[in-house]
Amino acid sequence: MLSNTGITLVILTTLLSITVIYKSFVDLHIKNNLVNQKILNLVTFQTTFSILSFIVLIVAFVISDFSLVNVYENSHTKKPLFYKISGAWGSHEGSLLLWINILVIFSFLFLVFTKHNNKSYLLYTLIFQNFLILGFLIFLLINSNPFSKIYPIPIEGLGLNPILQDPALAIHPPLLYIGFVGSSIYFSAGIASLISNCRDKFFAKSIKPWVLISWSFQTLGITAGSIWAYYELGWGGFWFWDPVENASLMPWFVITALMHSVIVLEKRNSIYSWVIILCLLTFTISVTGTFLVRSGILNSVHTFANDPSRGLYILIFLSLMIFLALIVFFRYSKKEEYNFLLKSKETLILANNWFMFFFLTAVMIGTLYPIILEVLNNTKISVGPPFYSAVIFPFVIPFLIFMALGPKINWIKNKYKEFLSNFLILIAAIILNFLIYFLLGKYSIISNLIIISSIFLIIHSVKDLLTFFKNKTVSDISRIISHLGFGMLILFIGISHNFTTENDFNLKVGEKKKFSVYQINFNSIQMENEKNYKKIVGEFRLINLKSNFEEILYPEIRIYEQPETLTYEASIKTKLSSDIYLTMSNISRSDYYNIKFQKKPFMIWIWISAILIASGGFIRLIKIKTR
Amino acid sequence: MKKIILIIFFLTFSHLKSDEVTKLHIEIYKNLRCLVCQGQSIADSNSEFAQTVKLVVKDKINEGKSKKEIYEFLISKYGEWIVYQPRFNRGNFLLWFLPYLILIFGAIIIYALIKKRKNNKAN
Amino acid sequence: MKKTFLKLILFALAIFIIGTFYVGLKKTEIYDTKNLIGTNLDNFTLNSLNEDLEINQELIKENQYNLINFWASWCGPCRAEHKYLMNLNRNAKNLKLIGINFKDDKKNANKFLSKFGDPYHYSAADSEGKVSINFGVYGIPESILVDNNLKIIKKFIGPLNQDEYKDIINLTK
Structure with missing residues (x-):
């Protein structure tokens, strides 16, 4: 019964996606400034059906309807209610339905909230988003249907993998998916923007809230995953540079780069092509990560459910996405004029992007290299924590310094005074570092430098925070909080790393x-x-x-x-x-x-810092909304 | 079920008695992959394999073997897959240098952009 | 010109990565034995399971082919492969079987052998399991086929099955 209802709802969603694509193409040729109301209605229905199908799945889990294979394999009558519900997205099939729901909901919200007069931009975004939705719906229907039936109906279920029965992990997938899948909307919008030639700061304005939402949730999602690893896996660590963890971190680097660059596009109408590249890259890397995790190509502690046929489907989908993105980008991109000053915010934001790209490539190469080497050379190697520490950690030092100085570059008027205050902060950071050094124990030179630079960033951020409370003129409280959180995160990781x-x-x-x-x-x-x-x-x-x-x-x-x-x-x-x-x-x-x-x-304090980083994003969102 | 809980043989396993575990031990354990586990190090795992490897590493340290010799020994038996820190060799050359190459490449691009602007200004 | 070059590079990179993923998907082997195949056994010394005797590489040099089998009485799959070992003992003329009893209690090991039959020409005990690392063992049961020059010909991970049994018969003809 629930199985049929669920499948019907999924098929209705699929049909509506096709209709939305068709109607949008038709509407493109109608000269009118507004998107046809009918399309909006269709999208509303599509969203409703999609959400309903997910609710049906949750209900099946709650009432333990074992006529569904998915419920039978992942639930049990004795399981606490909370984990019955979270079981709905605990399996591959269920999480795919959640994935589709987020795609659909973001498409709906984007259409409703984007105040943009370029109709073809909106329609193209909708069309490409619905192609993505359609692709995943087909995947769900032919390969990973959460509503598949089983006969005879088993009396009892097999239960959910016990290490997944943890509150942090129950909320981990939804958080991470909002980040991962939320990035789909600016993938679609990026392509639409190229095709519809809507390249100005309005494009930046239209994607900015979605970038912020996905970034904040991604940050929280990664944090929840780490908390789970710390409490549940029993080795006392929270980050192992495991390929699956890396898969969640890689998109984060790109979104972070995008979040900073989009400001430049909004304020200065510059680096459009770069913003587009980042938009396209974020979702592509998210899907690549999903491929790595779900296909079983990696040997990892977190691959709970994998199956090569799934991998093949995601791979086909991924290749289509990559080639579409490349073709559209090269077909429509134009030459741009750049306007940079050495000491400008743009340049420093580019520096941020530069570091983010370095971190991204280091993690990406570390993750993919073993796969490539095994295919080409038939040699199996492991790339683990020592590699990442050696490659990434030294560059965290200049990165932290840039984070502290970058945001202030505009206000450099009195060079001498500014230099003096920075110098004093640096001295304070060094003194604090040596205080830790002598109180808690010795550590390496690189750890010393990391701790000094993180304290440098913290003092700078606290100083900014005080200025903010004093005269309320500094507008970027969200930036201050996120940067403060990041400084604290590195400091506490450094301390916990050295003094465990x-x-x-x-x-x-x-x-x-x-x-x-x-x-x-x-x-x-x-x-x-x-x-x-x-x-x-x-x-x-x-x-x-x-x-x-x-x-x-x-x-x-x-x-x-x-x-x-x-x-x-x-x-x-x-x-x-x-x-x-x-x-x-x-x-x-x-x-x-x-x-x-x-x-x-x-x-x-590591968790507190991470939550602080994410809360910066949420504060900025609220500010955009109230403006 | 019972077979897990009830420990059938109550033997005296003299080797299980705890010797001193130093920082060196833990560092080596952490750099070794537990090959029969899913993505865990020898330090994190309590599998039969991990226990055996720990004993062997302890012995080797007592024999005065260096970190490097221990890794080489295990690699000769199980392949490079067992160590988390990839070695510098021909196969891994790109792994270690590609990230820096990208870093330099990025720096060149940013430099070019800023320089361009200076030229524009001069005109 | 610059754009075409960039385009080519990016497309090539995309095709390369997707191709690698595709090939990677088909690879499923988890355990790697190729480091050992063709290499020579290290020297080792083990006590005999029951006699006051030392078992080492010299013993292996005496026989044309040796199958070194790691087993224990507490290991379920060892029971499953046991009949193939018995058959090898009967049918493989040029092969000597060396059983290495892994992290086991001597009493239980002997009970196992008297109950199911003793397929081994020589029995050794590795009570702490440490020697197994010398043989590149992941877990038990595992069997290693070695010739009289101490060269490792093949390694079998997990319980022997019918195909592997035939394989051993053919290799030792």
Whole structure:
């Protein structure tokens, strides 16, 4: 029943997409300044049906309708309601439907909110967006239908992969998808802008809110993913430069570049072609990332569902997108005049783009190189954290300095005074760095420089923030907050990277272990039953021998029945100054347990900083709306 | 189910008793891929394979082997796939230099744009 | 001119990346054994499972072909491949089977062998598992075919099956 309803709704959405494309082409030839009301109605229906189909899927999950293969494979009656709902987008099929929904909703919102008098620009955007929608709908219908039926109807479902049963991960895909898929609208708009010759600052104005929305959500999505990795995967890290993580980071670099460049186009009517390239690149890289994650071409901790036939479909779609973008770009791009001054905001925004592109290429080459090498040379290599640290980290230093100085370039009037204040801030940053150095311990030269430059950026941002509160004349509060967040992020990552105390040892119940200033007593283990799993809970007493501080920790080993899986639940004590992180895992055929202990300074500040970065984007959005 | 929980053999595994783990150990563990896991390092994994590799690395360190020798030994057995830090060699040349090449290329473009402007102004 | 050049480069790059992805999709092998094939075994020393005897590379030099099999009593798939090992013992004339008991308890290992039959000409014990790394072992069961020059001819990952059994018979003729 639900299956039929769902499929019908999806097919209706598909038919409406085709109709929208057709009607838009017809409307292109009608000389009129306004988009036909009928098209708007069609898009409204399309959006409604699409959302309804997703609601049907959620309902199927909530009532555990196992006549749907997707529900049977990914849910279970005993699962908590929250995870039943999030199960709707936990699988490949469900997340594809979510993906389509975002494409459709963005298309609708773009049409409604864009106040633009160039009708053909709007219509072309709609046409290309609907081609994208159509492509993914066909993919859904022929390869990954979330409403496929199963007969005979199973009595019980197989359950959702337990490490996916986590609140951060439940919200991770929707957040990331708004970022990923939201970028589709300026892919379509970019192509439309080239074809309809709508190249002025109005184009910049029309895409800016969508760039901001996708950027802010992408930032939050990546953060949620990292939080999940930290709490759930049990290794105590939050970023592993894993190909799948890289796939979410690459579009972020491009959107960040775009977000800065679009300002130049808006204010100075310049670098149009570059903005278009970024618009086209963002979604292309998002789809490439999806291809990498979903096709199984990568060996990764995060590839939960992969299948080569899916990969082939996404690859065909991706190639069509790339060639369309290239052909349209070369066919319609025109020569431009550039107006740059060395000491202008434009130049510094280009510097931002330059760094973003360097980071992007480093991550992209690191991610793709193993695939290329394996195909060409039949050699398998791993590109992991040491590569990225070596290549990227040194360039974070000048990047942070540019971030601090760049936004102020316009106000340089009194050169001497400006120089002096920068010099003082630098001295303060160096002093603070050495304070950390002597209080917490030694670290490498490069870490020193990174920490100095991040403090430099933080002081600059705080200074700007104070000026803002004093006279409210500085308009870019959103920029200040995001830059402050970024400075803090790098600082706290630097500190946590350098001052994590960690140890790895095996203990039996009743034994104790001493290391540095700590002693860990393994007091006991206990079996407990929960609603959808059993767990072994260990009790550990951690004693700081120096300060006589004590803490009891309860790491768990969880045994899920559907599907039968073991997961290791870290015991994490979060404080503002540090996190204590303890995991326990069983060693087969012995009564020893493997214990991993970590003390990570300022962990929670990493999340706070990341959220601060994203909130800058949201503030700017609100300001655009109220203006 | 029970087979996981009930530990069948209560043997004394002397090698499981904890030796001191130094920063060097952890650094090496983190740079080794757990080949039977999905995208985890030896440090992060508790699989049979990871445990064995940890023991071997401990032994090699005790024998006085250097970091490089340990990596070379493991690469000779399992291929370059096992180390996370790709080596500098002919095959990996582009991996290490392409990012910098792009960086220089970008700098040239920006420089050209700014210079152009100066010429325009002079005219 | 400049534009045509740029166009060519970008199209070529796109085709190259898409082509690589396409070929990459078809590759599914996870475990890499080609580093080992053709190389010589390192020297090793293991205790015999039951006798007071040392098992090392010298033993391998005595036989034309050797199949070194890693197994344990706690490993389910080892039971599945066991019948092929028994058949190899019977039918492969030039082949000697060397069983290396991996991270196992001696009592359980012997129980396993007396219950299902002992296919091995020599049995060694790698109680801590450390020697297995010398042989490039990922997990058990795994088997390595070695000739009398200590050269590795082939490596079998996972339980042996009918095809691999025939393969071994042919290779050791």
